[in-house]
Amino acid sequence: MLRLLILSTSLVAVAWAAAAGCEDADPKCTEWAATGECSTNAVWMMANCRKSCHSCQGGDRAWKLRTHIQTTYQNATDNKTRVVRVESVRINNVEIDERRQNVKVFGRFVLSWNDTMVSWDKEQWGLSWLNFYWIQIWTPNIVQINGGSTSNPGQVTSKVLAANYTGQIYLWSDFSFTTPFRFQYEDYPNDLQRVCYKFDDKRLLAVHFTVAEGVKNKEREATTDPFVSGWKIEDVEVVVSLLILFILPEFSSSLSPILRIMVELDRTDWQESPYTVEQLSDPRRNPFDVQADNGEICISLRRNAVYFTSEMLLPALITSLFTLSAVFFQLSKTQPILLGFSVVAQILSLILVSQRLPSFTAHTPTIRQFSLMNLSSKHFNFSVKFAGFNMVMTAILFVVSLVLERMATSQVEIPPPHGVSQFAGLVNKLLPIPKSSKHEDTSLQYAAFAHALNHVIFALSTVLYFVVILFSFVF
Known part of the structure; x- marks a missing residue:
C-alpha cells in the first residue's frame, strides 16, 4: 500500500512537472483533446494536457497570466448594462418543416465586448492575446426568446473565448434556433419567406446588443454552401431591437434609479440610446409594460422552384x-x-x-x-x-x-x-x-x-x- 501511494505521488509530480514545461502528461492527451475533453473536462485537461489543448500559448507566461486574472477578477453582480457587439454571423444549416410550420437554423456568430478587468500590460507579460478555458469571467448568457417549444428551445454553445491586452473579449458561439413560422404562399412556388429568431441575454436588461459595420454591409456574413433542402438563402440580416418602456405619467416619479438613468439617456442622446419612453394615457393598461432589449437574426429564404x-x-x-x-x-x-x-x-x-x-x-x-x-x-x-x-x-x-x-x-x-x-x-x-x-x-x-x-x-x-x-x- 505504501509503495502504491509513493508511486501515485511520483506520477502526479511528474505530470505537474511535465505540464510546467508545456508538455502532455499522458500519451492519450491528443486523443482526448480530439474528442472535446478540453472543454468538457477543462480543469484536469489544462493541467495535464497543456500541449494538446493549446493552453501553453506563450509558455508559462500565459499560464501565469491566467492565474493572475483569475485571482484579481471580480465577477460581482451589478446593475451595469454591457454592450455586446455582433462581429460576424455564419449560417451552416436550415431545417424547414412546412407540415409543422417550423423552421430551425444552425450557425455560428462571434461576439465581442470590453472588460477592463481582463486587460494587462503587453510589455510586462509579453502577450497580446490570451485564450480562456475555465476562468470565470463575465460572458453573455444568450437564449432564444421566441422559441416555439419549451421542451426544445434554442441553444447557444460557447466554443472559443479569447481576449487581447486591451480588455476586448471575443466569443465564438454555435447556435441552433427554432421558431414557429406562418408560411405565406401568395407567390408559391417562388415564394420568399423571412424568418426571424429573437435572442437576448438570460439576465433581463444586462446586455445591449449592437451590430458591427461588417455585418451590416454583409462583409462578415457567411451564407456560402449552407445545407438547405429545396430552398436557397437570399439574405441574412442581424437586427437590434430597442427597449421600450411604456410608462404612465402618474408613475413616472416612482421609477427606480436605473430606469431614471435610462430615461435621462434617452432624453440626452436619442440617436445613440437604445431606450424609448412613451407616455400613455390609458389607465387600464399595466403601468409598466417592458419589452426586453434583444437582437434578431432574420433569414430570407426563397423556394427552389x-x-x-x-x-x-x-x-x-x-x-x-x-x-x-x-x-x-x-x-x-x-x-x-x-x-x-x-x-x-x-x-x-x-x-x-x-x-x-x-x-x-x-x-x-x-x-x-x-x-x-x-x-x-x-x-x-x-x-x-x-x-x-x-x-x-x-x-x-x-x-x-x-x-x-x-x-x-x-x-x-x-x-x-x-x-x-x-x-x-x-x-x-x-x-x-x-x-x-x-x-x-x-x-x-x-x-x-x-x-x-x-x-x-x-x-x-x-x-x-x-x-x-x-x-x-x-x-
Missing part, C-alpha cells in the same frame, strides 16, 4: 404531343385510346404536382395562379394554365373522336348532301392525310365527312396549341 416548373410543364408538353399525334390514326380504335392515355397521364402528373403543394397550413393558402403575377412566379403560373388548357382540349378531342368514329362506321343508305361531299373533298386536297381502308366500303356514306371533320378539328387544335404556347412562354 426549378423542379416545380419542370414537373408541371414537361408532362403537359409531352402529353400534348400524344394528343395532337392521335389524328394520324384516323378514327381507328387507336385514336381514342391514345387520347385516353394522354388524359390519364395528365391526371397522374397533376397528382404528382399536388403532392408538392403545401400539405398543411394554419390557413388556406392563396396561391396566385389566375391573377396578376410577379416575375418570379410567372413561368409556374403559365405552366399551370397550359396544363389546364391541355387537359380540357384533350378531353374535348377524346369525346369528339368517339362521336366521329361512330359517325364514320354508321351504315346508312341515304347519301350525304352534295355540299358535305364537296367539303370532304376540299379537306382531302388541303390536308392530304393517307386515307383509311374504311373509305373503300361504299356502304359507309359518312366516313369521308367524318374523317375530313376530324382533320379540320385537329388542325384547328394544333393552331390553338401553337398560339397558347407562344403567348404563355414567349411573350
Whole structure:
C-alpha cells in the first residue's frame, strides 16, 4: 500500500512537472483533446494536457497570466448594462418543416465586448492575446426568446473565448434556433419567406446588443454552401431591437434609479440610446409594460422552384404531343385510346404536382395562379394554365373522336348532301392525310365527312396549341 501511494505521488509530480514545461502528461492527451475533453473536462485537461489543448500559448507566461486574472477578477453582480457587439454571423444549416410550420437554423456568430478587468500590460507579460478555458469571467448568457417549444428551445454553445491586452473579449458561439413560422404562399412556388429568431441575454436588461459595420454591409456574413433542402438563402440580416418602456405619467416619479438613468439617456442622446419612453394615457393598461432589449437574426429564404416548373410543364408538353399525334390514326380504335392515355397521364402528373403543394397550413393558402403575377412566379403560373388548357382540349378531342368514329362506321343508305361531299373533298386536297381502308366500303356514306371533320378539328387544335404556347412562354 505504501509503495502504491509513493508511486501515485511520483506520477502526479511528474505530470505537474511535465505540464510546467508545456508538455502532455499522458500519451492519450491528443486523443482526448480530439474528442472535446478540453472543454468538457477543462480543469484536469489544462493541467495535464497543456500541449494538446493549446493552453501553453506563450509558455508559462500565459499560464501565469491566467492565474493572475483569475485571482484579481471580480465577477460581482451589478446593475451595469454591457454592450455586446455582433462581429460576424455564419449560417451552416436550415431545417424547414412546412407540415409543422417550423423552421430551425444552425450557425455560428462571434461576439465581442470590453472588460477592463481582463486587460494587462503587453510589455510586462509579453502577450497580446490570451485564450480562456475555465476562468470565470463575465460572458453573455444568450437564449432564444421566441422559441416555439419549451421542451426544445434554442441553444447557444460557447466554443472559443479569447481576449487581447486591451480588455476586448471575443466569443465564438454555435447556435441552433427554432421558431414557429406562418408560411405565406401568395407567390408559391417562388415564394420568399423571412424568418426571424429573437435572442437576448438570460439576465433581463444586462446586455445591449449592437451590430458591427461588417455585418451590416454583409462583409462578415457567411451564407456560402449552407445545407438547405429545396430552398436557397437570399439574405441574412442581424437586427437590434430597442427597449421600450411604456410608462404612465402618474408613475413616472416612482421609477427606480436605473430606469431614471435610462430615461435621462434617452432624453440626452436619442440617436445613440437604445431606450424609448412613451407616455400613455390609458389607465387600464399595466403601468409598466417592458419589452426586453434583444437582437434578431432574420433569414430570407426563397423556394427552389426549378423542379416545380419542370414537373408541371414537361408532362403537359409531352402529353400534348400524344394528343395532337392521335389524328394520324384516323378514327381507328387507336385514336381514342391514345387520347385516353394522354388524359390519364395528365391526371397522374397533376397528382404528382399536388403532392408538392403545401400539405398543411394554419390557413388556406392563396396561391396566385389566375391573377396578376410577379416575375418570379410567372413561368409556374403559365405552366399551370397550359396544363389546364391541355387537359380540357384533350378531353374535348377524346369525346369528339368517339362521336366521329361512330359517325364514320354508321351504315346508312341515304347519301350525304352534295355540299358535305364537296367539303370532304376540299379537306382531302388541303390536308392530304393517307386515307383509311374504311373509305373503300361504299356502304359507309359518312366516313369521308367524318374523317375530313376530324382533320379540320385537329388542325384547328394544333393552331390553338401553337398560339397558347407562344403567348404563355414567349411573350
